[in-house]
Amino acid sequence: MTFMNVFTLLGGLAFFLFGMNTMGNALEKSAGNRLKTILGKLTSNKFKGFLLGLVVTAVIQSSSATTVMVVGFVNSGIMQLTQAVSVIMGANLGTSVTAWLLSLTGIESDNFWVSLFKPSSFTPVLAFVGIILYMFTKRAKNKDIGLILLGFSVLMFGMDVMSDAVKPLTELEGFKNALILFTNPVLGMIMGTVVTAIIQSSSASVGILQALTLTGSISYMTSIPIIMGQNIGTCVSAIISCAGANKNAKRAAFIHLYFNVIATAILLTAFYVVTSVVDIPILHEPANPLGIAVAHTGFKIVALVILFPMSNLLVRLACLTVKDKGDEEKTNLLDERLFSTPAVAIAQSRNVTCTMAQLSRKTIEEAIKALGSYDEKLAESVRKGEKKADKYEDTLGEYLVKLSTQSLSDADSRELSMQLHLIGDLECLSDHALNILESAEELKEKKMSFSGEAKKEMENIVGATLEIVGLATDAFVNNDLEKAALVEPLEQVIDELKKRMKNGHVERLRRNECTIEQGFVFNDLITNLERVSDHCSNIAVCVIETANDRFDMHKYLRNIKKGNEDFTQTYNMFANKYSVN
Secondary structure, X not given: OOHHHHHHHHHHHHHHHHXXXXXXXHHHHHOHHXXXXXXXXXXXXXXXXXXXXXXXXXXXXXXXHHHHHHHHHHHHOOOOHHHHHHHHHHHHHHOOHHHHHHHHHHOOOOOHHHHOOOHHHHHHHHHHHHHHHHHHOOOHHHHHHHHHHXXXXXXXXXXXXXXXXXXXXXXXXXXXXXXXXXXXXXHHHHHHHHHHHHHOXXXXXXXXXXXXXXXXXXXXXXXXXXXXXXXXXXXXXXXHHOOOOOHHHHHHHHHHHHXXXXXXXXXXXXXXXXXXXXXXXXXXXXXXXXXXXXXXXXXXXXXXXXXXXXXHHHHHHHHHHOOOOOOOOXXXXXXXXXXXXXXXXXXXXXXXXXXXXXXXXXXHHHHHHHHHOOOHHHHHHHHHHHHHHXXXXXXXXXXXXXXXXXXXXXXXXXXXXXXXXXXXXXXXXXXXXXXXXXXXXXXXXXXXOOOHHHHHHHHHHHHHHHHHHHHHHHHHHOOOHHHHHHHHHHHHHHHHHHHHHHHHHHHHHHOOOOOXXXXXXXXXXXXXXXXXXXXXHHHHHHHHHHHOOOOOHHHHHHHHOOOOHHHHHHHHHHHHHOOOO
């Protein structure tokens, strides 16, 4: 085998891995919303969890990626450890799809119709269709399909290149001697483990093995233990990914490892015993890509039959390995491991942003409550809420910026942009809540109170503010466009209330019905309440524009106020509701 063959083999492997990665990423991006739907329906039912792992892995073509994702789910609190077991088992079976696709390279026939199934016959057409979709269409979905076709074509091309490059191996004595060495089941298993651990993909290592079988020098006796070892090697990614995770996430990674180690130990022992006692002729025959796919899938199915009923024992074993530390660990709600599935990461960041929205709403409500009945516990709750909202903004902002560098669908990109805009407005709500609280404290400390007319005006604008905060936060949390549409008219009413209240305050000053000092607090309050409504307007417009696949807030606000009957009717309704008699 010349150096040129070696370079060709490495080049083929590079094409193979690049094609697999491109196809997997495109499949994942295309199926992003479906992945979120599947995840949302997950329950503690083991069979449903198994199907989740099977489907997701069949989509993204990597059990390692699925298991890393599961570690992230557990670390984020999205998934319980008991749910993770069945998902991991499903992922182990789902990864066998790639081997069946690659087995097509072994088709040899003079029949025209049979030869059409050989990848070299149809991948050029798929590549041509793929490049047209990717380069000449504007729809993101079509571009993703184009990338899937291109990735698959490059994958198959790499497989063909590797297959051609390894054919001269049959002439080398060293290769034959190495194969004799690996007829020892334990050594074969170790080789499969090491190679898979290095490239961190059992699908890729199985593909390499399938390419090597085309030399005609590798028997099933040699290949089966290697396949078993490949299933252990694929656990490396999950073990690496659990570094820094909480204890349950680490346990999920170890469950993946123990599943494959125990299955390999049982089946390799059985294989060694059976082959020592019984001579099975087919094991000595040259393996082929289809046979490798059958053996690969067969191992996984038998392992599932043995270990699926023992899933609780795997959990106990993982718990013994990663013991409780005594203190309850917090889940990392925004785990960067979820970046392996950006659609799920977006969904999780939205959940956290919704929590922030509810926190900001509660902080505003408590601050306003303190105006009427100041309480030290209430005041402390407002201060804590404001600090927590600041932390939410920092953490979410950093997470979303990092997430924006991932491959996102158009819908996920819009959702991410909306969240980035909203967290600033939500944090500002908590800032204004703190300002309102400080006004309440000043009123209490200086024993000041407003005149009867000022109190009535304040009750009006406070009621309108509480309503607009509720509408805006509900609009975002529930993606309620009807409530979002009510926010801007109410914001206009609050603007008018502020102007009228300022004018009324000037009149009361002239009549000596209130002092300048009271006026400062009064003006601070209505200014903060009006600014709260401004941020609520930003939130609502952001929700509406994102839903309509636009993001021009100023243009939306200009258009909605010009001759819009619905806007006018809603404005009049709120104006009557919060009018000052």
